[in-house]
Amino acid sequence: MTLQRRILILVCAVVLLAAVGVLAVVRASSRADEKNQTQAGGPQITRGEVSLAPDAAGRRIVFRNMAWGPHRDELATVPADAPQGPRTASGVSCLRFHSAAGTGICLQADKGGVQESYRAVVLDAHLKEVSAHPLAGIPTRARVSPGGHLVAWTVFVGGDSYAGTNFSTRTSLLDLRTGRFDASLEDFEIRKDGKAYRNADVNFWGVTFAADERTFYATLATGGQTYLVRGDLAERTVTTLRENLECPSLSPDGTRLVFKKRVAGLSPDAPWRLYVLDLASMREAPLAEERSVDDQVVWRDDKSVVYSLPGDFGADLYALPADGSGAPAPLMASALAPAFLG
Amino acid sequence: MYVADSRGTPAPAVTPEPQAAVPGISPGRRAALAPTVLALGTVSLITDVSSEMVTAVLPLYLVAGLGLSPLGFGLLDGIYNGISALVRLTGGHLGDRLGRHKALAGLGYGLSALCKPLLLLAHTLPAIGAVLALDRTGKGLRTAPRDALISLAAAPEDRGRAFGVHRAMDTAGALIGPLLAFLILRGAADGYDAVFTVSACVAALGVLVLVLFVPGRRTEPAPGAEPVSLRAAFGLLGLRDLRRTSLCALLLGLCTVSDAFVFLLLQRATGIADRWFALLPLGTAAAFFLLALPLGRLADRIGRWRVFLGGHLALLLAYGLLLAGGAGNGHGTVLPYAVLLLHGGFYAATDGVLMAAAAGAVPEEHRGGGLALVQTGQALARFAASLGFGAAWTVWGPRPALAVAAVLLAAAAAACALLRPADAMEAESPESAESAGARAD
Numbered sequence: 001m002t003l004q005r006r007i008l009i010l011v012c013a014v015v016l017l018a019a020v021g022v023l024a025v026v027r028a029s030s031r032a033d034e035k036n037q038t039q040a041g042g043p044q045i046t047r048g049e050v051s052l053a054p055d056a057a058g059r060r061i062v063f064r065n066m067a068w069g070p071h072r073d074e075l076a077t078v079p080a081d082a083p084q085g086p087r088t089a090s091g092v093s094c095l096r097f098h099s100a101a102g103t104g105i106c107l108q109a110d111k112g113g114v115q116e117s118y119r120a121v122v123l124d125a126h127l128k129e130v131s132a133h134p135l136a137g138i139p140t141r142a143r144v145s146p147g148g149h150l151v152a153w154t155v156f157v158g159g160d161s162y163a164g165t166n167f168s169t170r171t172s173l174l175d176l177r178t179g180r181f182d183a184s185l186e187d188f189e190i191r192k193d194g195k196a197y198r199n200a201d202v203n204f205w206g207v208t209f210a211a212d213e214r215t216f217y218a219t220l221a222t223g224g225q226t227y228l229v230r231g232d233l234a235e236r237t238v239t240t241l242r243e244n245l246e247c248p249s250l251s252p253d254g255t256r257l258v259f260k261k262r263v264a265g266l267s268p269d270a271p272w273r274l275y276v277l278d279l280a281s282m283r284e285a286p287l288a289e290e291r292s293v294d295d296q297v298v299w300r301d302d303k304s305v306v307y308s309l310p311g312d313f314g315a316d317l318y319a320l321p322a323d324g325s326g327a328p329a330p331l332m333a334s335a336l337a338p339a340f341l342g
Numbered sequence: 343m344y345v346a347d348s349r350g351t352p353a354p355a356v357t358p359e360p361q362a363a364v365p366g367i368s369p370g371r372r373a374a375l376a377p378t379v380l381a382l383g384t385v386s387l388i389t390d391v392s393s394e395m396v397t398a399v400l401p402l403y404l405v406a407g408l409g410l411s412p413l414g415f416g417l418l419d420g421i422y423n424g425i426s427a428l429v430r431l432t433g434g435h436l437g438d439r440l441g442r443h444k445a446l447a448g449l450g451y452g453l454s455a456l457c458k459p460l461l462l463l464a465h466t467l468p469a470i471g472a473v474l475a476l477d478r479t480g481k482g483l484r485t486a487p488r489d490a491l492i493s494l495a496a497a498p499e500d501r502g503r504a505f506g507v508h509r510a511m512d513t514a515g516a517l518i519g520p521l522l523a524f525l526i527l528r529g530a531a532d533g534y535d536a537v538f539t540v541s542a543c544v545a546a547l548g549v550l551v552l553v554l555f556v557p558g559r560r561t562e563p564a565p566g567a568e569p570v571s572l573r574a575a576f577g578l579l580g581l582r583d584l585r586r587t588s589l590c591a592l593l594l595g596l597c598t599v600s601d602a603f604v605f606l607l608l609q610r611a612t613g614i615a616d617r618w619f620a621l622l623p624l625g626t627a628a629a630f631f632l633l634a635l636p637l638g639r640l641a642d643r644i645g646r647w648r649v650f651l652g653g654h655l656a657l658l659l660a661y662g663l664l665l666a667g668g669a670g671n672g673h674g675t676v677l678p679y680a681v682l683l684l685h686g687g688f689y690a691a692t693d694g695v696l697m698a699a700a701a702g703a704v705p706e707e708h709r710g711g712g713l714a715l716v717q718t719g720q721a722l723a724r725f726a727a728s729l730g731f732g733a734a735w736t737v738w739g740p741r742p743a744l745a746v747a748a749v750l751l752a753a754a755a756a757a758c759a760l761l762r763p764a765d766a767m768e769a770e771s772p773e774s775a776e777s778a779g780a781r782a783d
Binding site for chain 2: 001006009010013014017018020021024025027028029031032035134135136137138156157168170183197198199200201267270292294310314315
């Protein structure tokens with residue numbers, strides 16, 4: 001092949017590929033408008049007043065609305081007894097969110113600048129910003145304690161090279177009573193098998209708080225193994241309780257944890273099943289969900305939990321009895337990061 | 343543009359002047375770079391733009407686009423590491439065996455290019471994990487044959503420069519990729535599919551440049567030489583110089599603290615705000631980009647092993663700064679820049695330079711397998727070092743662990759100063775014929 005011919009082929013290919021690329025970008029930007037149009041058959045959403053305080057009108061679910069339309073990614077509410085019904089959108093956007101007792105924690109993208117950046121924002125009951133904290137990575141978990149005095153969040157640090165092994169998480173704790181901020185749980189003393197433990201590869205994620213506003217549970221990963229830890233905010237310690245347990249979530253009555261567990265024999269890409277652990281007997285039992293759930297569940301009440309699975313428009317929520325009986329039931333489409341209010 | 347330039351000068355630019363061209367002895371002009379090197383550098387640049395675009399937005403896509411957690415997928419990572427090492431050795435050996443490095447490299451690049459449109463279809467963590475595993479297989483497959491092509495195309499006394507140019511172009515792609523991805527995301531909110539589509543187009547272009555502009559010559563076996571058998575490939579370590587090269591790479595690799603720890607230690611020493619943490623790898627890459635060519639040239643002039651060892655001294659200095667830092671805060675502003683500059687300099691003085699040095703220790707017909715051997719040895723040593731450093735951190739804490747790593751690194755560098763093979767550049771006159779042949783298609 002002559003040089004001229006090769007250059008000709010290259011030029012043609014560059015023109016063609018450039019056209020495809022430009023078309024993709026143009027289509028995506030016009031589709032961004034399309035995503036701002038309400039999808040046919042989707043939930044009805046209107047802008048309105050959203051409060052995190054308990055409401056005399058009954059329990060509500062507040063969540064990240066993922067349905068297409070002008071209020072995509074905004075916090076929205078629905079009555080807990082009519083989750084498929086019309087949604088009220090707040091105008092506040094969050095990637096991850098949790099709320100309890102009138103306090104909200106919203107992990108959001110910080111627009112501006114070429115590089116994406118993120119921040120954690122503490123919200124009061126009227127969704128007003130109380131404080132904001134820059135984040136070192138991409139938000140994945142957020143929790144508020146039952147009394148609304150403690151907040152915790154986890155970010156995923158990495159992404160500089162998915163071909164490398166650099167992966168870590170950072171979990172931060174904030175005490176709203178004292179203003180005490182712990183940038184990383186890794187500064188807490190770790191007690192493993194009765195001894196003080198230290199390792200560079202320690203990672204924490206997925207905090208869940210107890211009602212005493214002091215005790216918490218979380219996941220600790222080290223040496224290729226995950227552990228359930230119980231933390232004490234006053235002593236600044238975490239103690240390992242059990243192996244192979246991720247993203248615990250404490251029941252409202254404080255007696256059980258639902259968590260995801262790596263089950264041997266499943267595909268390493270989708271290894272998780274939901275389990276419930278009774279804290280008094282330390283006995284665990286599987287829940288009736290056959291799919292791999294990569295989420296920290298939320299308790300709807302003392303009997304059932306809610307979690308997300310990938311769906312047609314972002315994620316969908318499902319509800320499931322917490323005792324291993326029954327079957328998963330769709331709760332809401334196009335929703336993520338729910339919290340039950342009131 | 344590089345492509346047009348490289349093909350626009352079809353003159354036998356790579357023919358080295360006989361012995362007079364030996365670095366340090368020859369005065370005056372240097373030969374132009376082999377077109378193959380520029381073409382391969384262009385392919386790497388384009389491919390890195392493509393892959394780093396995806397890398398930069400992938401965690402964001404998982405969380406913001408799909409509502410998944412990237413945690414689970416990060417933990418998958420270790421599984422693929424072992425595969426990657428095996429694939430690399432296979433790619434190097436097959437390239438030698440078939441005498442077709444270009445075909446193997448093309449297969450690797452093609453496989454990775456195919457993964458980008460597949461990302462448009464994969465919406466669950468298992469599917470995305472499978473696509474990334476395939477992408478990594480492609481990367482493992484192409485690395486050794488590509489380096490073999492570079493080493494075979496460059497005149498022996500110019501190899502340091504050739505690898506320097508290649509690594510600089512490669513890193514430039516890695517710096518451009520994320521920028522392009524975020525520009526697209528700014529133009530089209532939530533346009534992850536647009537990022538993947540553009541990335542696929544860019545990757546396809548890279549493969550095309552490889553097919554069109556990298557000469558696909560077969561390496562003719564030397565008269566009377568045995569065919570490249572698996573057994574001969576295993577026998578490569580019988581070569582004294584290659585054995586010593588591998589040993590030095592292994593020894594120094596065992597004393598190298600992995601990047602993640604360096605960035606973590608840097609943050610601890612200086613208290614860099616969390617929001618800047620993700621930018622630290624970019625600092626290292628920028629220094630690597632700026633220094634790769636000058637240090638490659640220096641390696642040709644004063645000897646590759648000197649520069650290779652010098653690179654490790656730069657790393658040692660970086661460890662020293664990290665150990666000294668954090669005590670007082672007076673130099674807190676300079677420290678990150680100095681450490682990242684030294685860290686990038688370490689890569690610039692070692693990554694391509696080691697391949698340039700190793701190429702001289704492997705006969706032409708085993709080039710791919712030999713280079714793969716050195717690379718795999720180094721990669722495994724660094725993996726072991728990472729585990730060892732983690733254990734030392736556990737037992738002694740970060741600063742003592744770093745101090746121990748520094749002492750070991752100094753000892754290993756001293757050992758390698760004695761162990762290293764003689765700089766092989768001067769003993770390689772027969773290669774002038776083959777490098778002249780590199781311009782023929």
